[in-house]
Amino acid sequence: MLAYLIRRLINAVVTLLVVTLVTFGVFFLVPKATGSDPALLYIGKQADPIAVEGIRTKLGLNDPIIVQYWKFLKGIVAGRDYSNGPDITHCSAPCLGYTFKTNQEVWPILIKALPITISLAIGAAVLWVLMGVLFGVISALRRGSIWDRGVMTVALAGVSLPIYFTGLLALSIFVYGLEWLPNAEYTPFFDNPIKWATGLILPWVTLAFLFAATYARLTRANMLETLGEDYIRTARAKGLKERTVIGKHGLRSGLTPLVTVFGLDVGALLGGAILTEAVFNLRGLGYWALQGIRQNDLPTILGVTLFAAFFIVIMNLIVDLLYGVIDPRVRLG
Amino acid sequence: MSTSSASIGASIQRPYLEVKDLTIRFETDDGIVQAVSSSTFSVEKGQTLGIVGESGSGKSVTSLGILGLHRTRSNAKVTGEIWLDDEELITASDEKVRLLRGGKMAMIFQDPLSAMHPYFTVGSQIVEAYRVHHPGLSKKVAREKAIDMLARVGIPQPERRFNDYAHQFSGGMRQRAMIAMALVNDPQLLIADEPTTALDVTVQAQILDLIRDLQEEFGSAVIMITHDLGVVAELADDVLVMYGGKIIEKGPALDVFQNPQHPYTWGLLGSMPRLDRAVRDRLTPVKGTPPSLINLPDGCAFHPRCPYAGRNGNRSFTDVPVLRDAGLGGEHQVACHLPAEERTKIFQQEVLPNL
Numbered sequence: 001m002l003a004y005l006i007r008r009l010i011n012a013v014v015t016l017l018v019v020t021l022v023t024f025g026v027f028f029l030v031p032k033a034t035g036s037d038p039a040l041l042y043i044g045k046q047a048d049p050i051a052v053e054g055i056r057t058k059l060g061l062n063d064p065i066i067v068q069y070w071k072f073l074k075g076i077v078a079g080r081d082y083s084n085g086p087d088i089t090h091c092s093a094p095c096l097g098y099t100f101k102t103n104q105e106v107w108p109i110l111i112k113a114l115p116i117t118i119s120l121a122i123g124a125a126v127l128w129v130l131m132g133v134l135f136g137v138i139s140a141l142r143r144g145s146i147w148d149r150g151v152m153t154v155a156l157a158g159v160s161l162p163i164y165f166t167g168l169l170a171l172s173i174f175v176y177g178l179e180w181l182p183n184a185e186y187t188p189f190f191d192n193p194i195k196w197a198t199g200l201i202l203p204w205v206t207l208a209f210l211f212a213a214t215y216a217r218l219t220r221a222n223m224l225e226t227l228g229e230d231y232i233r234t235a236r237a238k239g240l241k242e243r244t245v246i247g248k249h250g251l252r253s254g255l256t257p258l259v260t261v262f263g264l265d266v267g268a269l270l271g272g273a274i275l276t277e278a279v280f281n282l283r284g285l286g287y288w289a290l291q292g293i294r295q296n297d298l299p300t301i302l303g304v305t306l307f308a309a310f311f312i313v314i315m316n317l318i319v320d321l322l323y324g325v326i327d328p329r330v331r332l333g
Numbered sequence: 334m335s336t337s338s339a340s341i342g343a344s345i346q347r348p349y350l351e352v353k354d355l356t357i358r359f360e361t362d363d364g365i366v367q368a369v370s371s372s373t374f375s376v377e378k379g380q381t382l383g384i385v386g387e388s389g390s391g392k393s394v395t396s397l398g399i400l401g402l403h404r405t406r407s408n409a410k411v412t413g414e415i416w417l418d419d420e421e422l423i424t425a426s427d428e429k430v431r432l433l434r435g436g437k438m439a440m441i442f443q444d445p446l447s448a449m450h451p452y453f454t455v456g457s458q459i460v461e462a463y464r465v466h467h468p469g470l471s472k473k474v475a476r477e478k479a480i481d482m483l484a485r486v487g488i489p490q491p492e493r494r495f496n497d498y499a500h501q502f503s504g505g506m507r508q509r510a511m512i513a514m515a516l517v518n519d520p521q522l523l524i525a526d527e528p529t530t531a532l533d534v535t536v537q538a539q540i541l542d543l544i545r546d547l548q549e550e551f552g553s554a555v556i557m558i559t560h561d562l563g564v565v566a567e568l569a570d571d572v573l574v575m576y577g578g579k580i581i582e583k584g585p586a587l588d589v590f591q592n593p594q595h596p597y598t599w600g601l602l603g604s605m606p607r608l609d610r611a612v613r614d615r616l617t618p619v620k621g622t623p624p625s626l627i628n629l630p631d632g633c634a635f636h637p638r639c640p641y642a643g644r645n646g647n648r649s650f651t652d653v654p655v656l657r658d659a660g661l662g663g664e665h666q667v668a669c670h671l672p673a674e675e676r677t678k679i680f681q682q683e684v685l686p687n688l
Contacts, residue, residue: 230447236402237442238462238514239435252452328498329451 008320012313019309020076024069027298041100041296058084072097096306097299106303109288114307116186117284120207120276121269123200127208128215129262133255135212136219140254141246143224151216158213167206167279174202184280203280207273211265218258226254256326260319267315271308347416348375349554350399350522355413357391357398359406364627368394370578371413373656376554376571378521383569383586384558385601387623391578392558396524399556400440401430417522436466439520441544443527445511449499455510456495459483463517482513486543505536509543516547523548524556529564541567562605566590571664574598577624577634580656584665594659594667594676596639599684633670641679645670 031038039056055061059082060068074080075095082089082098091097096106135155139148174181184202187195226232227250235249236242272286281287285304292300323330357369369391376382384392394403399417403409404427415422417438422430442448450458459479464470476495483491486509499507508528515523525544529537545568548555557568565572565586572589574582574597582595593599600619621638624630632650636642642649648670659665660673669676 230442230444231450233397233402234442234448235450236405237400237434237440239431239433239465240461241431241465242405244465249450249453253450256452327452328454329500 005321008317012317015313016306016309019313020073020306021069023302023305023309024072025065027302028065028068030298036296038100038298041298042098042103054084054087058082058087058089096303099300100297101295106299109300110285110303110307113284113288115188116282117270117272117277117286119186119189119196119200120203120273120282120284121266123197123204124207124211124269124273125262125266127204128211129258131208131212132215133219133258136216137223137246137251137254139216139220140223140227148220152220155213155216158209159217161210163206163210163273163275164279166209167203167276170202170206171279184282186282186284203276203282206279207269207276215258215261218261219254222257223250223254226250229253259322259326263315263319263322264312267312268308270311270315272304347419349378349418350556351375351414351416352395352399353414353416355395355398355415356411357394357403358410360408360410361627366626367629368578368626369398372573372575372580374571374573374580374583376522376556378554379548379552380570381548381555381557381568383565383572384556384575385560385562385565385572386575387560389623389626390575391626392575393526394578395575396440396526396556396558399522399524400434400438401425401427402434404430432466435462435515435520436518437520438522438524439515439518441508441512441515441523441525441528443530445507446499446504446531448511449507449514451499454496454498455502455514456480456483456497459510459514459517462514466518478517479513482517483510486510486513486516486547487539488513504532505539508532508536508540512540512543512547516551519551521551521553522556523553524558526558527560528557529559529561537564544568562590562601574601577629578626579634579668581635581654581668582659582666583656584659585663588661588663588665592661592665592677593680593684594661594665594673595635595669596641596671596679597635599680600638602688603684633668641671644675645672 031041037052039052039059039061042059043052043055060071063071071080075091075093075097077093079093079095080091082091089098091105094107096110098104099106099109135151139151142148171183175183181202182198185199187199189196227246232245232249235245240249270285272284272289274286274289276282277284277286278290285307288300289304291297292304352375353373355369355372356367359366359368372391372395374382384395386392397403398411399415399422401422403411411423413423417433420433422433449455453461456476456479459482460472460475463475463478464472467475480491480495483494488494488506488509494502494506494510499510502510508531512528523544528544529540532540541564544555544557547553555568557564559565569586572583572586573580574589574595576597582589582593582598589598590602593602597619604618619638620640624634624637630637632648632652633639633642633654636649639649648654652670654668654670656666656668659667659676667676671679
């Protein structure tokens with residue numbers, strides 16, 4: 001078990017290294033291909049050539065790509081110095097560089113954005129799992145009924161309607177129309193948990209609607225498959241109450257496949273729910289990803305990408321480890 | 334059941350299990366599946382009834398019907414009477430049948446790997462089966478009972494195996510565990526649905542021995558469902574042969590084996606490999622395929638596959654034969670349009686020499 005864990009951790013680190021290599025490579029190649037100059041992006045187009053050259057030296061843009069990549073990695077692990085002669089800027093570890101436009105360190109920006117994204121993802125995840133599983137199970141038990149068809153129609157709508165539509169709809173109804181809810185805003189949980197929840201409820205519901213739809217369909221399909229299994233018949237033949245048959249024997253195997261999907265979905269969301277954050281104007285990782293793209297800010301994009309990759313890899317690892325516990329047929333080792 | 338009859342003082346003594354006119358049909362999108370038609374049979378305690386037939390002949394549906402497992406399927410329609418220990422089950426409430434299920438009547442399923450839950454330990458599944466019929470019993474006592482049962486069905490190191498999952502058992506051990514689970518509440522009626530199908534031959538013999546020993550020990554009534562005539566010959570006191578959802582021949586096992594009356598039974602016997610005869614070029618299988626239960630052939634359901642269908646005018650093609658006395662004395666019954674003398678003649682002259 002320990003050996004397996006260590007192997008998986010090494011695996012995860014290697015995956016992340018590959019991700020840094022690829023993303024760094026892409027962001028090095030993009031300016032070349034488009035003919036834009038990172039130094040110019042950094043300092044502005046009107047700068048005099050000497051200043052541009054100074055910046056270029058300071059950022060190490062004249063170094064070979066391997067050296068640049070190495071310095072980038074070193075910056076994450078140990079911090080780095082940007083220097084152009086006497087002009088030295090120290091960027092302490094973990095260093096993801098400076099934004100081009102505002103000359104801020106990328107790492108603190110993203111760390112500040114992280115709680116917002118985490119709050120959004122966790123809250124929505126709880127909601128969509130509860131709703132999706134509940135509706136999915138009821139639909140499976142009443143297959144073909146009005147209820148089933150109704151839920152599945154709503155679920156289809158949920159899967160099809162994009163966030164910017166449902167989000168704006170929710171905003172216009174609940175915030176501007178009925179004025180039941182305040183406009184979405186982030187208050188740190190430890191400052192005021194109630195404000196934290198009320199400020200995020202709308203984005204949660206909007207995001208959860210999209211996922212709950214998928215989960216309801218998935219749960220329904222899994223449950224229908226499980227309820228046709230021989231061991232469900234055995235459970236009934238033992239004389240168990242129908243509640244136990246469904247609630248214990250059925251759910252246990254019907255929900256297990258959801259764990260994989262759930263882990264990956266949460267992992268992906270932790271890298272930033274770009275649309276939701278944009279619609280509700282929340283400054284999480286997704287917001288900064290959007291900013292980075294808009295302003296051609298390579299260090300920011302690189303940073304957000306690494307965060308996203310990190311979460312996916314970690315969630316994958318957690319799911320794999322969890323499977324060893326919840327599915328006895330999976331032997332870790 | 335001398336004690337119960339004495340206490341009730343009933344004028345008519347019913348067999349322990351009596352099934353009368355049992356009909357089970359499923360309404361599906363493709364039409365009505367007539368899975369079992371007017372089946373009547375009975376089993377006494379300590380006796381074994383073998384039900385034989387091809388896949389789709391209604392064997393398993395009959396047994397699931399006795400357990401009331403069609404109640405959860407909204408499209409199933411069950412009519413007739415099922416008397417278990419002087420209680421009628423078809424009209425009984427769901428809750429009442431549930432309490433009998435796994436208690437007074439239990440079932441051993443084929444393919445225990447899929448019939449046991451993959452995510453719960455074998456031990457916990459047995460404990461669950463025990464506790465549902467012994468509410469209020471502590472987990473510890475139930476655990477001891479389960480370990481005791483595992484030991485009783487011949488599983489070595491039962492304390493250790495208690496915590497294993499079904500996939501960690503070998504095929505034979507898994508079927509033993511399944512049997513332990515079925516027997517944990519001392520059922521008076523045990524239905525074994527092809528209990529040896531997925532097992533290799535040496536293990537099959539062990540499992541059959543085990544069921545027989547346990548039957549002697551518990552004095553239960555046993556219904557053995559199988560397509561393996563060897564199993565029936567080994568264990569059964571009485572035999573039902575089913576075809577297309579109907580009983581087409583029934584009687585004491587000895588009679589049915591020594592003097593089979595229905596051409597389908599001849600076919601079954603003819604398709605059985607034997608070692609004690611000279612090696613023939615090939616076995617004589619029953620030609621054709623089993624009928625669709627949605628659209629049974631008119632007349633005798635077996636007529637499209639029966640080599641003797643035209644021998645008695647057109648009746649095989651138009652009239653459904655009724656199960657009636659085979660004319661041999663005793664309990665032997667058959668549903669066939671051929672006259673008794675002709676059946677005996679065909680069997681003696683054409684069938685027996687090739688068996």
